[in-house]
Amino acid sequence: MTGFLHAFQGLGSNQHFQGLWSAYLFFVITFVLNVVVVYYGIKGGIEKLCNIAMPALVIFAIAIAVRVLTLGAPDISKPSWNVLNGLGFLWNPDFSVLKDSKVWLAAAGQIFFTLSVGIGVILTYASYLKKSDDVVLSGSPPQA
Numbered sequence: 001m002t003g004f005l006h007a008f009q010g011l012g013s014n015q016h017f018q019g020l021w022s023a024y025l026f027f028v029i030t031f032v033l034n035v036v037v038v039y040y041g042i043k044g045g046i047e048k049l050c051n052i053a054m055p056a057l058v059i060f061a062i063a064i065a066v067r068v069l070t071l072g073a074p075d076i077s078k079p080s081w082n083v084l085n086g087l088g089f090l091w092n093p094d095f096s097v098l099k100d101s102k103v104w105l106a107a108a109g110q111i112f113f114t115l116s117v118g119i120g121v122i123l124t125y126a127s128y129l130k131k132s133d134d135v136v137l138s139g140s141p142p143q144a
Contacts, residue, residue: 042128 006012010020017023037045069083097103129135 003012003014004016007014007017008023010017010023013019037049039045040048068086071083126135
């Protein structure tokens with residue numbers, strides 16, 4: 001992974017990237033897509049993108065979950081590397097690491113990042129509500 005990222009950043013080369021131009025290309029593509037979505041506004045841009053992107057995200061998540069759950073041990077010499085042990089690591093926390101200050105620093109960074117993104121989404125959504133809109137009803141699914 002380090003070699004892949006170094007090649008993508010132009011610090012080296014591999015079979016996928018021979019220089020920094022691929023990073024510039026991906027940046028320009030992303031920038032142009034963002035400009036197009038913002039240009040078309042809420043209904044024409046963001047809503048249309050979300051109608052495509054959200055189902056795609058669910059499909060990708062399911063595909064990745066299936067792939068992960070069907071993985072075997074990557075190395076015969078390390079039989080402990082399997083899906084069940086990985087899920088056990090994920091769902092059985094080790095509370096002894098709470099004594100490490102690096103864990104607390106990483107958690108604080110994650111909290112501040114998550115809160116900033118969440119507050120930004122809430123403020124953006126709220127800016128499009130009218131004064132007469134009911135906030136609770138706007139956030140709930142339509143009733144049949």
